[in-house]
Amino acid sequence: MMRVSLASRLGLLALAFGSMPRLLATDAAFAQPAISGSTQPRTKLTLVAAFQAARAKNPELEANRGVARWAESRREAARIFPNPEFALLFEDITSKPRDEEASPGNIKAELSQPIELGGKRGSRIRLAEAEANSRILEGTLTEIRVRFEVAQAFLKVVQAQELVKLASERSTLATRLAEIATERVRAGKIAPIEETRLRTSAALAGFESQELAQTLRSARLELANVMGAPEGTFGEATFDLGQTDKNITKEAIVSALDRSAATQKAENEVTRARAELDVERANAFPDFTLVLEANYQPWDERTLFAAGFNLPIPLFDRNQGARGMAAVQAESALSLAAKERQGLNKELEDAHGELTASLGKARVLKSDIIPGLEQGLAALETAYRQGRIGYLDVVESQESLFTMREKHIETLTRYHTAVFRIESLTATPSANEGGELRSAADGETR
Numbered sequence: 001m002m003r004v005s006l007a008s009r010l011g012l013l014a015l016a017f018g019s020m021p022r023l024l025a026t027d028a029a030f031a032q033p034a035i036s037g038s039t040q041p042r043t044k045l046t047l048v049a050a051f052q053a054a055r056a057k058n059p060e061l062e063a064n065r066g067v068a069r070w071a072e073s074r075r076e077a078a079r080i081f082p083n084p085e086f087a088l089l090f091e092d093i094t095s096k097p098r099d100e101e102a103s104p105g106n107i108k109a110e111l112s113q114p115i116e117l118g119g120k121r122g123s124r125i126r127l128a129e130a131e132a133n134s135r136i137l138e139g140t141l142t143e144i145r146v147r148f149e150v151a152q153a154f155l156k157v158v159q160a161q162e163l164v165k166l167a168s169e170r171s172t173l174a175t176r177l178a179e180i181a182t183e184r185v186r187a188g189k190i191a192p193i194e195e196t197r198l199r200t201s202a203a204l205a206g207f208e209s210q211e212l213a214q215t216l217r218s219a220r221l222e223l224a225n226v227m228g229a230p231e232g233t234f235g236e237a238t239f240d241l242g243q244t245d246k247n248i249t250k251e252a253i254v255s256a257l258d259r260s261a262a263t264q265k266a267e268n269e270v271t272r273a274r275a276e277l278d279v280e281r282a283n284a285f286p287d288f289t290l291v292l293e294a295n296y297q298p299w300d301e302r303t304l305f306a307a308g309f310n311l312p313i314p315l316f317d318r319n320q321g322a323r324g325m326a327a328v329q330a331e332s333a334l335s336l337a338a339k340e341r342q343g344l345n346k347e348l349e350d351a352h353g354e355l356t357a358s359l360g361k362a363r364v365l366k367s368d369i370i371p372g373l374e375q376g377l378a379a380l381e382t383a384y385r386q387g388r389i390g391y392l393d394v395v396e397s398q399e400s401l402f403t404m405r406e407k408h409i410e411t412l413t414r415y416h417t418a419v420f421r422i423e424s425l426t427a428t429p430s431a432n433e434g435g436e437l438r439s440a441a442d443g444e445t446r
Contacts, residue, residue: 078128118285
């Protein structure tokens with residue numbers, strides 16, 4: 001979020017002189033930020049609970065519920081044999097002249113059974129299996145993507161919560177500095193203009209708290225939307241941003257990518273294209289039809305039986321066109337799978353780079369920069385109370401400290417986002433069970 005600079009604050013002093021009573025009155029109101037228009041949440045929200053809520057109520061995941069049934073029905077349809085055909089024919093049923101004797105006519109029954117040749121059924125079953133796996137993997141990838149969106153939105157809420165707390169603390173410190181200035185004005189040690197400037201700075205800090213509270217409200221609405229639940233049904237998002245012990249090695253995640261759902265989906269598309277080519281090759285063979293016939297002749301009161309077969313001659317149509325198209329599709333599937341793997345590797349490389357960089361920055365900020373700024377601010381506040389320095393030194397130190405603390409929160413958020421991105425890219429097909437996100441990189445549950 002953009003911070004109001006010190007120069008901009010000082011530029012508001014002219015307005016502050018004319019509205020000093022109003023600033024003092026509103027200072028207390030700004031000190032504690034609140035989300036207006038929302039009820040006080042009753043239950044805290046964990047990340048696993050957010051995943052489970054999304055799985056139960058997210059519209060995209062609701063549409064995925066029938067994937068397993070669809071896949072089994074697709075397999076069953078491929079395994080079914082062709083139906084036999086039965087024909088019944090009554091011969092010589094035309095009307096006769098009166099002077100001719102009526103003919104009882106023959107009754108002919110015919111039963112035919114198509115028999116597939118060329119391995120049609122086996123290739124059809126393999127194609128159905130590949131299509132079923134493709135649909136299941138698509139459903140898994142949809143759930144993994146939605147879970148990553150939940151994790152992103154959840155982290156935004158956590159980040160906004162931390163920034164609201166930080167802004168409230170900053171407003172408290174600014175108010176405390178203004179109170180020190182008030183004491184020194186009463187003691188006759190500084191001019192009232194210095195108190196006015198510090199009161200203005202405290203009021204602006206409170207104003208920033210209100211803006212961050214609205215940002216938190218927007219982040220909560222975004223999380224509620226991806227979860228498929230009303231915003232008021234969950235409370236504070238609980239997550240330890242400071243936990244940075246997950247330093248996944250590059251070798252582990254590259255190896256895990258081979259077992260991921262995304263890689264399996266790309267490989268399955270190659271299998272599906274090849275199975276489709278096998279089906280079209282099998283269709284080049286004509287089907288054999290076995291025919292059994294029974295012919296009842298009333299005149300002789302006997303039944304004649306016959307057996308035979310039908311076999312089309314593939315003289316012109318040998319399924320050349322369909323075979324050619326399927327062959328091109330199989331070649332294209334190989335290229336697309338290689339491209340998909342290349343894209344996954346790039347995303348993984350970017351996420352791992354972000355994780356490593358954010359982890360290093362967060363540790364430096366926590367161990368070196370922020371503690372030094374906190375000690376410096378405490379020393380400057382003491383020196384200002386004693387009248388040894390001016391207020392600008394304290395304000396600038398305050399600015400530096402809270403800027404770095406905001407940077408620390410942002411860096412931690414980027415770190416955890418990169419972790420979740422890696423977990424999504426390496427998630428296995430079993431990651432959609434139990435409301436958990438399981439990474440193939442390290443097998444840990446988030």
